[in-house]
Amino acid sequence: MDIAAEPAVHMSGIVKEFPGIRALDGAGLRLNPGEAHALLGENGAGKSTLIKVLTGVHRPDAGHISIAGNPTDIAGPLDAERNGIATVYQEVNLCPNLSVAENVLLGREPRGLLGIASRRMNRRAAELAAEMELDLDVTRALGEYPIAVQQLVSILRAIDLDARVLVLDEPTSSLDRGEVRMLFDLVERLRSRGVAILFVTHFLDQVYELCQRMTVLRNGHLVGEFTTAELGQRELIGHMLGEQAGELERLEESTHVDGPPQDTAPLLRARELGRSGAIEPYDLDVAQGQTVGLAGLLGSGRTEAARLLFGADRPETGTVEVDGRPVTPRTPRAAIAAGLAYCSEDRKAEGLVAGLSVADNLLLAMQAARGWMRPISAKARSELVEHYIAALRIRPAAPETPVGTLSGGNQQKVLLGRWLIMQPRLLILDEPTRGIDVGAKAEVQRLVALQSQEGTAVLFISSELEEVLRLSHTVVVLRDRRVVNTLDNTASLDVDRVLAEIAEGGPR
């Protein structure tokens, strides 16, 4: 009996067609027990579809799947669970109103004479949590915990299922560094018990941190299998993008900024702006054509600071001046009138209206500013929409497509376009490149650099420090809901220095 020789999962020649699209065309995957394996590719490469075939959401049109050496036909999600395949999705799909224990054991609750034996259930869940060294009160409602913990709970659920294969679909995109650490520790512990981990992510650094091997897909094809030890990040991106890789490098070079612009009067001046529980009162100056980056961990108050400026949340203290004129933004509407624009980090919940078309979404802010009595004429509408679809390279270039059907990167571009149409004086971008593929990311960065060159002030928020450093003239560092330092982006400033500031800079 040679267990090690049998892969935990072997998929080969998988074909899956949707009307008009061949999503998978000979894709495959070999997953060994006890390894962490990354599944990589651009948006649209077929990662999600392949995972859905593995987890039984989609039935493949052709191809072979074997689990632990046995050819298997996965009939549905339940069947996948029965075959020992558990999945943790990016958006937690548990019930926030139920307790942690109920979520962990949902569908498999221990039963007593009078229905569910809740004491036994709580004990079992607490044991699992302790085993994984998680400090949880399993009787509390899941919704009371942050997203990171909720994700860990869904992994606990997988452990209780005695899963042999754990699929992690973009689990880290809403976690901060500490939380990612927690998740990775848990994954390591599972791996050491022989569980095969399949990890899908946009964060290549995390791939190299966690995984031993990786599979790259492009346009539904299998590009190849590599080990993280022998393939560097540059080459990996080359495999993911194919021939587009050279262009990316070029874009990256052209978008680099060198230093702060010449001294100009500040366009925006915020003083003592704050709101309890969100962010301590802070000062901020942004000049015309200047890009200010906000650096800090998730939860450090980056988003909260931006929301106060835009009036998305009401400031409790402080003042804001634009061009020396006081405008204390109480509503987004007032901020927009003052020339501000804000791309939310959560483009699905706070940015786009999924059911409306690309054109309607692009023009929404402009139409709102004009008021309902003055509709944008059909001519102006089609001109504006065509111009911005072309300028932002939105694909598909179909103005009347519902925006919800676009890929993440293209959705982000539509949201960005909505605010570029307004020709704002200050553009606030909260994580504009999160969850989008490498090519789209470079394009968004290029657009931000272009805006700044044209004289728009930009407030740029991102978890990726390289990106912040590449685009910003000035970096504002936040920690624990307070601004701790402001650094000029000179040649001596690098990621390590900013990390040090995030970790221990400024007043404690």
Place this chain on the structure above:
Amino acid sequence: MRAAQLRRLVWPLLVLAGLLVANLVATPGFFEVRIQGGRLYGSLIDILHFGAPLLLISLGMTLVIALRGIDLSVGAVVAVSGALACTIIASSADPGSVQTAAIAVAVALGASALLGLWNGFLVAVLQIQPIVATLILMVAGRGVAQLITGGQITTVNSEPYRQIAAGSLATVPVTVLLAAATVLLMWLLVRRTALGLLIEAIGGNAEAGRLAGIRATGLTVAAYTFCGLCAGLAGIIISANTGSADGNNAGLWIELDAILAVVIGGTLLTGGRFSIVGTVLGALIVQTLSTTVYTMGVPPESAQVFKALVVFLVCLLQSPRFRAQLVAPFRRGKTSHEPPAPSEPPPQDEESDVSPTGTSAGAPDRREVQR
């Protein structure tokens, strides 16, 4: 988009056509229209005439539902409006005059708009859930109507008031003209301005709309006010039709028919995109169904069951999953080498393939729009 919008109307249109043809088969003279005393008569005219109040209410309900709300109080507003108008006429010194009728109508409409405003205030300003907020008036409104009429059925003897229901202009019944004018007015107001877009944006994603700078409060209050006004007009037509105001039974359960009409017309209960033409078709379907029950001689005790069956069928036809099942065998037969028609949407969005397909009964197929 135009093609996609038209496609969404295909099923309601087919259902309506099917119902009419079924009627024609059962009653050969069903399509006959004749002029009698300067007014059109016939089964088709009856559908339009008796369907006018439902259509009016459905129009108002469309905007409210597009804003992810619901208005359960429209039936009660119908009762209040009718009660007010009839009581004013009955207690006036000159009940037969045009002036009295005009005052009665104006007061009734004004009061209905105020009731709608109240709903809007509860929903938009006090942020009470729409179903609860309008439930208040649904219950209270009937009580108010009872108080106005003193618990009696108030009958009026005003020829001008009766003419609202019985009269005609160039042979077309006034009721039909009123409904048609409201449809046109609403279409101009909503689609020729940016009102429709802003409503769809707020209904589709309220937070996104707020951050884009839309003033949702005003829009929401306006929509509920419009809904109240429509219900008020419907109440006047209903009471003019019988020449009486019945606080207990006027417009009873009409809110449910209106919601049904909106949903059959393809507007999702989850808010967002709405279709005025769809609602018109929906209201006509519901009304035709009521007429069919009579013309086909369905016994009154099974009439409701019959109606429910047809509605169930309509909802089935609108379910994307059911339709895929329905056409699958034919498709397979035609192109035997192709893989079977999948029932999943194409994976356009890599990060979250949780497609926001509507789950309500009348969900139009978003996938159609994608292609």
